Amino acid sequence: xxxxxxxxxxxxxxxxxxxxxxxxxxxxxxxxxxxxxxxxxxxxxxxxxxxxxxxxxxxxxxxxxxxxxxxxxxxxxxxxxxxxxxxxxxxxxxxxxxxxxx
Amino acid sequence: xxxxxxxxxxxxxxxxxxxxxxxxxxxxxxxxxxxxxxxxxxxxxxxxxxxxxxxxxxxxxxxxxxxxxxxxxxxxxxxxxxxxxxxxxxxxxxxxxxxxxxxxxxxxxxxxxxxxxxxxxxxxxxxxxxxxxxxxxxxxxxxxxxxxxxxxxxxxxxxxxxxxxxxxxxxxxxxxxxxxxxx
Numbered sequence: 001x002x003x004x005x006x007x008x009x010x011x012x013x014x015x016x017x018x019x020x021x022x023x024x025x026x027x028x029x030x031x032x033x034x035x036x037x038x039x040x041x042x043x044x045x046x047x048x049x050x051x052x053x054x055x056x057x058x059x060x061x062x063x064x065x066x067x068x069x070x071x072x073x074x075x076x077x078x079x080x081x082x083x084x085x086x087x088x089x090x091x092x093x094x095x096x097x098x099x100x101x102x
Numbered sequence: 103x104x105x106x107x108x109x110x111x112x113x114x115x116x117x118x119x120x121x122x123x124x125x126x127x128x129x130x131x132x133x134x135x136x137x138x139x140x141x142x143x144x145x146x147x148x149x150x151x152x153x154x155x156x157x158x159x160x161x162x163x164x165x166x167x168x169x170x171x172x173x174x175x176x177x178x179x180x181x182x183x184x185x186x187x188x189x190x191x192x193x194x195x196x197x198x199x200x201x202x203x204x205x206x207x208x209x210x211x212x213x214x215x216x217x218x219x220x221x222x223x224x225x226x227x228x229x230x231x232x233x234x235x236x237x238x239x240x241x242x243x244x245x246x247x248x249x250x251x252x253x254x255x256x257x258x259x260x261x262x263x264x265x266x267x268x269x270x271x272x273x274x275x276x277x278x279x280x281x282x283x284x285x
Binding site for chain 2: 061
């Protein structure tokens with residue numbers, strides 16, 4: 001109980017992942033959905049760090065840096081899309097994005 | 103007092119883990135995205151503290167700089183740029199939310215059971231590995247610091263992914279500028 005093992009980090013990461021998943025699927029607000037994606041990427045980073053410590057291997061930390069890079073690019077492009085969409089529709093509701101609906 | 107010091111890392115882990123989960127729940131449940139973004143900042147900072155507890159000092163700082171600084175400013179900027187009153191969800195849950203809740207609970211149950219049951223060997227845990235590196239002449243540098251060890255690994259073995267990441271950032275930057283441009 002007093003020793004923090006890799007399992008603790010895995011369970012915490014799973015909790016954050018599940019919360020992010022619920023956020024992506026249930027919220028209709030694009031900004032909240034993007035923030036939930038950031039939560040999921042952070043939970044992945046927690047796993048990488050926990051296993052990096054577990055195996056005493058720096059590669060996990062290196063990989064987490066690349067994950068942060070991808071998250072930064074994803075946030076920039078996602079928010080750019082959101083601004084373009086808001087300019088077109090005057091709303092950020094996902095239900096308004098129906099152009100591709102058959 | 104000694105028992106408290108010995109239990110320090112565990113207390114800090116539970117504190118920041120609880121903070122991260124509470125803030126994550128706040129991100130998902132707040133109707134106002136501004137409050138959600140501030141809760142997200144709390145999650146980022148808690149996770150940075152959890153990185154520190156796993157001897158990833160450089161990554162903790164990167165987490166605060168990139169997430170707490172860059173990405174958070176980006177989110178707040180966009181939230182303030184678009185009309186806040188139109189951003190509120192008309193309803194809290196939309197779409198196939200019962201199926202999603204069931205899926206999330208199943209995920210929690212299945213993987214949670216596996217993670218609790220799993221047993222990892224503790225013998226490999228050597229935090230000093232994170233502060234030392236071996237240079238090209240084969241010399242071992244000990245106590246060099248986590249930043250130097252990460253830099254050494256990043257610029258030697260992982261140079262190609264590093265360059266690809268820089269190209270990726272360039273592409274993302276151009277994409278964001280093109281998308282945000284007024285027609």
